[in-house]
Amino acid sequence: MTVRDLDGWTIAFDLDGTLVDSAPDLIGTLNHLLNAHGHPPVPLSAARHLVGHGARALLRHGFAEAGAVWDEVADPGLFDRFIAHYLGRIADDSRPFEGVVETLDALAGRGAVLCVATNKRSDLAEALIEALDLGRHFAAVAGADRVSARKPAAAHVVEAVRMAGGDPARAVMVGDASTDTGSARAAGVPCVVCGFGYNDLPLHQLGGDVVIDSFLDLIAAVERLSARTLLREPAI
Known part of the structure; x- marks a missing residue:
């Protein structure tokens, strides 16, 4: 008992x-968007400092790590594209x-x-x-x-x-x-x-x-x- x-x-x-x-699906979605914008991917190990603060922070810091800038005002749709892609593969890996x-x-x-x-x-x-x-x-x-x-x-x-x-x-x-x-x-x-x-x-x-x-x-x-x-x- x-x-x-x-x-x-x-x-x-x-x-x-x-x-x-x-991390595989979160970083995978980030890299999908980075690739679509012509930027290099970030490694899976980046999850240690990118994951845990929410999707917007993941996008901001992920783009910065790839040497780019996400201007949320200029491209507000990027967040929605992130969510849509992530939901589609949320538990793939x-x-x-x-x-x-x-x-x-x-x-x-x-x-x-x-x-x-x-x-x-x-x-x-x-x-x-x-x-x-x-x-x-x-x-x-x-x-x-x-x-x-x-x-x-x-x-x-x-x-x-x-x-x-x-x-x-x-x-x-x-x-x-x-x-x-x-x-x-x-x-x-x-x-x-x-x-x-x-x-x-x-x-x-x-x-x-x-x-x-x-x-x-x-x-x-x-x-x-x-x-x-x-x-x-x-x-x-």
């Missing part, structure tokens, strides 16, 4: 680079990281409520999650358009947890980049850093509480952080 020792806890997950290795499904099932079995807090637009996040058959795991998906302020603001993780019916005082954030650790730190929520993700800073500079090298290590990390939080709570 599984012990429901995580009842009352909410785990908030970043999406790109945390739950899903989505994107896959959950190893151990994701088993770990989500295990956390839910122990009573945790799960949600997503991503700077991706909510409709894109939900399309990716559903295409990969992950939707059943999450009580809420909070894209940047569903919160009052996006990561690294505290509001993103706080509002995502509350959307899932949880209490931010008993929550853990799981992410891979400075936007995730920044949001968690501002909200006073402990953060697990996925060292295998799209880390935009060296791991020791991200400011997470625990770094994991495999998603299969997440449960032990959540156990440590939840126990530490309970020790800090005043006795009744």
Whole structure:
């Protein structure tokens, strides 16, 4: 019998680079548009500093990396073309990281409520999650358009947890980049850093509480952080 020792806890997950290795389709779409404009492609490794801030930032910085400039005022349709192309291939090559499904099932079995807090637009996040058959795991998906302020603001993780019916005082954030650790730190929520993700800073500079090298290590990390939080709570 599984012990429901995580009842009352909410785990908030970043999406790109945390739950899903989505760089092939994101960078593939960026390179499709760069090619259409006569610019060289960016390497897949660019996901580490291009992915995680939303589609507009991906376009701006991606074009800059290719030695070009995207003037959103002069070419507002580029964003729409990006979204249309990306939606058409959203899960062609994107896959959950190893151990994701088993770990989500295990956390839910122990009573945790799960949600997503991503700077991706909510409709894109939900399309990716559903295409990969992950939707059943999450009580809420909070894209940047569903919160009052996006990561690294505290509001993103706080509002995502509350959307899932949880209490931010008993929550853990799981992410891979400075936007995730920044949001968690501002909200006073402990953060697990996925060292295998799209880390935009060296791991020791991200400011997470625990770094994991495999998603299969997440449960032990959540156990440590939840126990530490309970020790800090005043006795009744």
